[in-house]
Amino acid sequence: MIARVLALVAAVSMVAGAFVYRYGLPGGASGGSKAAGTVVCASELGPVCQSIPAAVVEPAGTTTDRLIAARGPDETELLAWLAPGPWAAMVDDARKLANKATLFTGFEALGRTPVVAVAKQGRLPPACAATPSWKCLADAVDQDPRLLIGADTPESPSGLFVRAAVLNGFFGDASYASNDLDRAEDLLANLEARVGQARARNATDLQRFLIQAPDVAVYLTTAATAGTPPPTVTVVNPAPTTSVDAVLATTGKLPRSFDKEATARSLLSEGWAGPGSGDDGLPSPGVLLALRGRLS
Amino acid sequence: MVLALLAGACDVDVDSDRAGGDVPSGCAAVDMAVSPEKFDLLTELAEKFNDSDGARKAEPCAFVRVNKTSSGVGATLLADGWPTPGTDGPRPVIWSPSASSWGAILNHRLQAKGAKPMAPDDAKPFMVTPLVIAMPKPMADALGYPETPIGFADLLALAKSPEGWASKGHPEWGAFKLGKTNPNFSTSGLSATIAQYYAATGKQSDLTLEDLGRPDVDAFMRGVESSVVHYGDITPTFLNGLYRNDRAGAGLTYISAVAVEEKSILDYNAGNPDGILDPGEQPRKPRVPLVAVYPKDGTLFSDNPFFVLDASWVKDEQKTAARAFEAFVQQPANQRKVLQFGFRPGNPSVAVGEPIVRANGVDPGQPQTTLGVPAPDVLSRLLDKWGEQRKAAKVLLVVDVSGSMGEEVEGGETKLDLAKRASVEALSQFKAEDQVGLRIFSTNISPREPRDFLDLVPIGEISQNRETIASRINNLVPTEGTPLYTTSIASFEFMKAQYDPERINAVVLLTDGRNEDDFNDLNATIAKLRAGSEGQARSPVRLFTIAYGSDADKNVLKRLAEATNAASYDASDPQTINKVFTAVISNF
Numbered sequence: 091m092i093a094r095v096l097a098l099v100a101a102v103s104m105v106a107g108a109f110v111y112r113y114g115l116p117g118g119a120s121g122g123s124k125a126a127g128t129v130v131c132a133s134e135l136g137p138v139c140q141s142i143p144a145a146v147v148e149p150a151g152t153t154t155d156r157l158i159a160a161r162g163p164d165e166t167e168l169l170a171w172l173a174p175g176p177w178a179a180m181v182d183d184a185r186k187l188a189n190k191a192t193l194f195t196g197f198e199a200l201g202r203t204p205v206v207a208v209a210k211q212g213r214l215p216p217a218c219a220a221t222p223s224w225k226c227l228a229d230a231v232d233q234d235p236r237l238l239i240g241a242d243t244p245e246s247p248s249g250l251f252v253r254a255a256v257l258n259g260f261f262g263d264a265s266y267a268s269n270d271l272d273r274a275e276d277l278l279a280n281l282e283a284r285v286g287q288a289r290a291r292n293a294t295d296l297q298r299f300l301i302q303a304p305d306v307a308v309y310l311t312t313a314a315t316a317g318t319p320p321p322t323v324t325v326v327n328p329a330p331t332t333s334v335d336a337v338l339a340t341t342g343k344l345p346r347s348f349d350k351e352a353t354a355r356s357l358l359s360e361g362w363a364g365p366g367s368g369d370d371g372l373p374s375p376g377v378l379l380a381l382r383g384r385l386s
Numbered sequence: 387m388v389l390a391l392l393a394g395a396c397d398v399d400v401d402s403d404r405a406g407g408d409v410p411s412g413c414a415a416v417d418m419a420v421s422p423e424k425f426d427l428l429t430e431l432a433e434k435f436n437d438s439d440g441a442r443k444a445e446p447c448a449f450v451r452v453n454k455t456s457s458g459v460g461a462t463l464l465a466d467g468w469p470t471p472g473t474d475g476p477r478p479v480i481w482s483p484s485a486s487s488w489g490a491i492l493n494h495r496l497q498a499k500g501a502k503p504m505a506p507d508d509a510k511p512f513m514v515t516p517l518v519i520a521m522p523k524p525m526a527d528a529l530g531y532p533e534t535p536i537g538f539a540d541l542l543a544l545a546k547s548p549e550g551w552a553s554k555g556h557p558e559w560g561a562f563k564l565g566k567t568n569p570n571f572s573t574s575g576l577s578a579t580i581a582q583y584y585a586a587t588g589k590q591s592d593l594t595l596e597d598l599g600r601p602d603v604d605a606f607m608r609g610v611e612s613s614v615v616h617y618g619d620i621t622p623t624f625l626n627g628l629y630r631n632d633r634a635g636a637g638l639t640y641i642s643a644v645a646v647e648e649k650s651i652l653d654y655n656a657g658n659p660d661g662i663l664d665p666g667e668q669p670r671k672p673r674v675p676l677v678a679v680y681p682k683d684g685t686l687f688s689d690n691p692f693f694v695l696d697a698s699w700v701k702d703e704q705k706t707a708a709r710a711f712e713a714f715v716q717q718p719a720n721q722r723k724v725l726q727f728g729f730r731p732g733n734p735s736v737a738v739g740e741p742i743v744r745a746n747g748v749d750p751g752q753p754q755t756t757l758g759v760p761a762p763d764v765l766s767r768l769l770d771k772w773g774e775q776r777k778a779a780k781v782l783l784v785v786d787v788s789g790s791m792g793e794e795v796e797g798g799e800t801k802l803d804l805a806k807r808a809s810v811e812a813l814s815q816f817k818a819e820d821q822v823g824l825r826i827f828s829t830n831i832s833p834r835e836p837r838d839f840l841d842l843v844p845i846g847e848i849s850q851n852r853e854t855i856a857s858r859i860n861n862l863v864p865t866e867g868t869p870l871y872t873t874s875i876a877s878f879e880f881m882k883a884q885y886d887p888e889r890i891n892a893v894v895l896l897t898d899g900r901n902e903d904d905f906n907d908l909n910a911t912i913a914k915l916r917a918g919s920e921g922q923a924r925s926p927v928r929l930f931t932i933a934y935g936s937d938a939d940k941n942v943l944k945r946l947a948e949a950t951n952a953a954s955y956d957a958s959d960p961q962t963i964n965k966v967f968t969a970v971i972s973n974f
Binding site: 184187267279383 | 425633664665666909912941
């Protein structure tokens with residue numbers, strides 16, 4: 091009898107475990123459960139996600155890993171995903187690489203924000219003071235070990251894209267390929283060393299950089315994240331402009347409850363600009379995927 | 387033993403990826419297991435076939451699905467009755483390994499079990515590519531190729547010359563260095579070894595067991611093998627390394643020649659050394675192109691046969707459908723497609739053309755002589771002999787015993803438990819003359835300076851110290867942090883200090899973590915490793931790294947390995963550590 095009860099408990103546990111595995115809430119979820127036909131919103135978009143009814147909110151990197159691992163589109167039950175940057179295209183590239191079916195059929199930018207350098211007054215590298223550019227920042231990273239630059243971790247969207255912007259400076263533009271990244275090995279290593287030192291001196295995020303990290307000169311982030319900073323810092327937009335789009339990627343028909351206009355308005359209120367017309371200035375999704383792999 | 391090794395052989399990867407979708411109701415399903423290099427092409431052709439009248443209007447209709455399975459893995463699975471279709475893909479109706487020799491090996495294994503053969507001996511080649519010796523163009527020019535034909539005996543003479551390339555007017559290139567893949571793992575390596583034997587005997591077919599036992603043949607084989615820089619599990623190990631050095635302007639100092647398929651020359655010269663363009667990757671032509679040297683003694687073809695299997699799970703209607711697909715791919719229009727992938731058409735009525743032209747470093751008029759595939763028993767003995775003749779190795783195994791190695795993985799075992807078992811099993815892959823030592827590392831593990839590592843077993847012949855190493859490995863326990871950089875440099879310099887020019891000198895370093903040490907300067911670490919490996923390093927030591935578990939710093943380990951012209955292996959999933967150790971040891 092006891093054995094039967096134990097067997098029943100084990101069976102129920104297995105079913106429950108399978109259910110949690112299959113439908114379990116992703117980390118940090120604040121919206122509805124991941125039932126059939128979900129809309130996912132990247133937690134890095136902050137309050138913008140509140141404009142999407144019943145959205146599952148989770149970090150873009152978490153969604154990315156989950157979607158890459160999924161065996162097929164049916165397993166994801168995903169209808170749409172709003173994230174800062176071309177994460178959905180990166181997922182599709184990763185799936186192609188693994189000979190898996192791609193997931194997304196539509197991509198639409200609902201907003202755009204440039205990648206910027208937030209610098210303490212007078213602390214930009216001298217070569218960047220007059221005409222800030224990603225090249226002079228890349229050169230400074232390579233040549234000046236005293237320059238401490240803060241940035242979010244490369245697992246985050248802003249962290250990944252600011253590194254891509256620095257690489258734009260190194261290569262001259264964003265047309266470099268993933269197999270060119272070997273040439274930037276030393277730059278990437280130096281950049282991670284500077285960022286690591288900056289983090290050790292409290293610049294673990296923009297707010298701490300502003301308040302608690304006097305040794306750290308510059309923090310790389312997006313204009314939307316920088317918002318309106320205090321007068322002790324300047325926000326510069328290094329050339330060539332590199333931007334991040336808030337991309338709504340869809341796997342089919344968007345649910346009626348999704349109000350794109352409301353989401354776009356929410357992006358504007360969070361410091362994003364409207365959708366840009368030209369190229370975002372980032373390297374291709376495949377390159378970003380490779381860069382993410384190198385930095386992880 | 388040899389057949390077991392052969393059965394484990396693989397071309398590139400062992401994933402069983404598949405394409406094709408669901409089989410329409412009432413149709414005969416034709417599942418294919420194909421070697422990775424033709425997966426994309428056959429997937430495209432299968433889709434075209436499935437949409438054709440020939441497939442849809444047949445009775446019953448035919449539907450082809452393509453699965454990617456490496457040749458050696460396919461041979462193993464088939465010999466075992468393809469026991470796990472859920473994991474390895476559906477049981478195939480058509481098996482297309484990279485070369486017919488795999489079919490002979492499969493049948494030999496089945497015969498040993500008392501089972502009937504599965505691979506028919508009349509399979510047609512789908513596409514072909516000859517084995518060639520790839521040489522940087524300036525080196526082929528220095529040897530007077532193609533006006534002066536080159537054979538393995540010429541390479542042996544150059545390898546034996548104390549002057550090396552100086553004897554050809556190029557002292558700056560140093561010694562002649564041959565790259566070759568392990569024939570137990572790679573079709574190229576297997577074909578190269580067969581071709582060497584033919585060159586040694588002067589034959590072009592019908593290699594016999596007696597031939598293999600001749601002392602002069604043995605001496606020839608040992609001579610060629612002595613010029614090998616290191617072996618490898620797959621040809622991209624060499625081609626990626628050569629390409630990386632080429633981009634740094636040092637291609638001519640890395641390797642003088644490497645045995646590869648002709649297709650690989652086309653890929654390399656197009657700027658795609660491993661033949662796969664990943665998303666985000668763009669071809670970048672090398673500074674110095676490769677030239678395909680077709681050995682004057684003759685060569686073998688990888689013929690990519692279509693084996694319509696005589697297996698219990700294959701029904702007659704599936705065989706009929708399979709033959710319809712085979713006829714479809716042999717149509718000239720479809721055969722011309724193989725050219726786009728750098729292969730030659732299997733249908734001899736279809737002319738060889740672009741990109742197989744001289745301007746791309748290959749010669750459509752070659753090879754003049756095709757060598758015969760030895761009989762299965764000769765093939766088995768040949769691999770046994772190669773195990774004795776290959777260049778000996780001198781290897782320091784460096785194992786991370788930091789605290790994180792004590793983390794549990796599936797089944798209640800720790801990462802260290804799995805690594806211990808895999809490394810002990812890997813010891814059996816060394817040959818008796820190989821010299822192996824064991825070092826462990828973790829913060830403060832040694833009571834004396836240097837405190838980051840501890841030598842448990844001094845380097846000595848594995849025939850003498852195999853049991854000691856195994857015993858010491860089995861007693862390892864996890865301790866503190868991971869002084870990765872100091873240990874890498876110290877182990878590299880330790881091996882350089884006792885470099886043996888008659889052996890492959892290497893460090894195999896396994897770690898599950900990131901550097902956790904006061905010395906945290908990756909660039910300085912890389913610089914030291916590079917400085918000891920650049921140019922005509924008199925004492926080249928290669929640091930092969932294994933990234934073990936999901937927390938291992940894969941990118942750093944890759945950089946450390948590549949700084950010494952070696953490779954890094956990914957065992958992110960601890961359960962794969964056995965397979966990874968096997969791949970690493972295949973370099974020796």
